[in-house]
Amino acid sequence: MDISVLHNSILFKGFDDTEISELMKALNAVEKKYNKGTMIFSSGEITDKLCFVTAGSVTVESNDMWGNRTILNLVGKGQFFAESYALLPDVPMLVDVCAAEDCSIIFLSMKSLANLSDTVRARLLTNLLTITTRKNLHLSSRSFHTAPRQVRGRIMAYLNTISVQKHSREFDIPFDRQQLADYLNVERSVLSNELSKMQRDGLIRCRKNHFEII
Amino acid sequence: MDISVLHNSILFKGFDDTEISELMKALNAVEKKYNKGTMIFSSGEITDKLCFVTAGSVTVESNDMWGNRTILNLVGKGQFFAESYALLPDVPMLVDVCAAEDCSIIFLSMKSLANLSDTVRARLLTNLLTITTRKNLHLSSRSFHTAPRQVRGRIMAYLNTISVQKHSREFDIPFDRQQLADYLNVERSVLSNELSKMQRDGLIRCRKNHFEII
């Protein structure tokens, strides 16, 4: 099990190596590997497992009955997912989680939180709150990316956010075209077309998933 | 200050009246009143205040430079807002919060959490986690409501959620037409038009904010 990534995670911030090892046991940590395209959770499932990505990435998405996909979030190495469902153990998942690449996931049992001492639990809960509140901001961000009515507006909203995050006008995005289209809720072909126009208009330059804002 | 509503809130679940009174002091609880249309927070502000609605309602929204409004959430009596920003005290708000009706808000200082005992803090943090995780599900829901490309799809997605929540095919929604349009990210006139068509098609019946799914 790849411990080093978990040691630097938000969840274990402030805990030393010994404490982390104990917590991993207390929370029944289990690691599993998934191949690209595999479904890790399906809509309707119930879980109490907080999930941590140690390698690769997963998409949190919704797939409707007509085959339309909406990507809510892409979760990469070092990040958590399913925390809301893990902490609200009655609520069935509204989303699917799929391996966007080959990946490894560590599952941590949240119902085991109850067994911890108040002190440790308070520390862990504080970190969990950081995870959930940041996730909230992520979901809000996506709302702003999909808010513009026109495709160009959505693309620019998204690229601006990434640019600010990376402190640079030039950056890679974690999505391929189809994923970006499903994240922004637009047609893939319309997205490709608009990206071409934006390059012709001198707004951006891009090649594959590398972008530059001009 | 209207304590009774707070006593039944998620935040103080499991606490008795005495404890709640102490916590209110410890968290510097302050109540303020706002008239409809007043701005309570503006994008860019920083706060450590967890906000609780004791009367009326507020909208959490984003207003871009062209005057387009996106309503992320409507927060009613008995609910909380700004919890993410209160708990991440470095992060400037990405949204505005406006009084949707005349309302009263209680502000609770989250930086004061540090002064509480481990036991009390653990209990409070657990409740805060419930608030943030539920808020997450709310934000996810909105994503599903705005995911359909067509207006009718968005309306149906939204109405279905409410119908399931209220266990009835007949219900009131908390939005007027303009608010619903801004929540679903569609033009108000297009929304009105589509609602008319849906009534003609025998899908729904509605009058003002009362709806029936057929």
Next chain:
DNA sequence: CCAAAAATGTTGTAATTACAACATACTTTC
């Protein structure tokens, strides 16, 4: 290196939406 598969880009047409302008209905206030 080649063939096959996957990803990305391009184009045209039908359908949908944006936007503005206006009509009607409902509320509020005096």
Next chain:
DNA sequence: GAAAGTATGTTGTAATTACAACATTTTTGG
């Protein structure tokens, strides 16, 4: 209860998007 103000509904036209079909480029696996 009239007038003013606000909310909601309707309509037409220009602009945009959906969708399908196909072209081109890139990646993958022998």
